[in-house]
Amino acid sequence: MNLINEIVMQNLIDLEKKINSELTTKINRTEIKHNQIYIETDKDHLVDVVLFLKTNNDTKFRQLIDITVTDYPEKNQRFELVYLFLSHEFNQRLILKYTIAENEIIPSITSIFPGANWMEREVFDMYGVSFKDHPDLRRILTDYGFEGHPLRKDFPLTGHTEVRYSEDQKKVISEPVKLEQNYRNFDYESPWEGTKYIKEELDNNDKKN
Numbered sequence: 001m002n003l004i005n006e007i008v009m010q011n012l013i014d015l016e017k018k019i020n021s022e023l024t025t026k027i028n029r030t031e032i033k034h035n036q037i038y039i040e041t042d043k044d045h046l047v048d049v050v051l052f053l054k055t056n057n058d059t060k061f062r063q064l065i066d067i068t069v070t071d072y073p074e075k076n077q078r079f080e081l082v083y084l085f086l087s088h089e090f091n092q093r094l095i096l097k098y099t100i101a102e103n104e105i106i107p108s109i110t111s112i113f114p115g116a117n118w119m120e121r122e123v124f125d126m127y128g129v130s131f132k133d134h135p136d137l138r139r140i141l142t143d144y145g146f147e148g149h150p151l152r153k154d155f156p157l158t159g160h161t162e163v164r165y166s167e168d169q170k171k172v173i174s175e176p177v178k179l180e181q182n183y184r185n186f187d188y189e190s191p192w193e194g195t196k197y198i199k200e201e202l203d204n205n206d207k208k209n
Contacts, residue, residue: 012037015092018058023049036093043081043098043106050109053085053094061085061094064109067119069127071153078102079129083109100129108134126151145174 012032019039020030026045031038041049053061065084072078077099085094100106108131110116120131121140128149131137139146147160158177166173 008035011090012092015059015090018056019053022056023052036095039094039096041096041098043100043104046096046098047107047109047112049096050083050112053096054112059087060089061087061092063088064113064115064119067116067123069123069129069151071127071151073153075099076101079127081106081123081129102128105130105132107132108137110134125149128152143174 009032012035016030016032016037019027019037023045026041026049028040028042030040039049053059063086065086067084068082070080070082072080078101080097080099083096085096086092087094106129108116108120110120111133117135118140120134121137123129124131124134124137125139125141126149142150143163148155150159160177161174162177163172163174165171
């Protein structure tokens with residue numbers, strides 16, 4: 001490890017100690033990984049933790065880079081909320097995480113970071129996660145009247161509806177997705193070795209039966 005890397009690592013260690021000492025009751029764990037700090041908290045302490053990270057003179061994480069979500073449909077705590085912060089002054093990055101159940105409402109951080117407005121709207125639109133005290137919580141990427149939340153893992157790949165221009169009605173219309181099956185013709189005569197092998201096995205099974 002060269003001198004620069006040693007300095008970077010020591011700064012991260014000092015920052016981790018500072019965060020743990022100041023937020024002892026409000027964070028669950030911290031970890032240094034990939035030259036940045038990871039913090040796990042819960043929704044009840046989110047606002048206090050974010051406010052500290054932004055305003056404390058030893059942290060100064062004054063830029064919110066993004067808010068995103070990981071979906072785990074099989075878990076009771078289905079969604080993991082992930083917040084990415086940057087401190088320009090100290091040249092450090094920090095990732096804040098917490099988990100919630102599917103229908104939980106979480107606090108907005110727009111009062112601390114006004115730029116979170118559209119980020120939280122995107123999370124609401126794509127995953128259906130609702131934010132308390134958000135000034136304008138409505139969809140931002142999908143159409144008006146869109147059904148469902150397209151980045152959830154249980155959302156169908158084709159969606160529920162399709163939007164197209166109707167020549168008859170001379171306007172854009174929305175209608176249920178229809179998957180035509182007329183052209184789904186499976187050709188077992190393919191030159192691929194795998195399908196040939198499958199065809200031979202099917203023929204042998206037919207002869208036995």
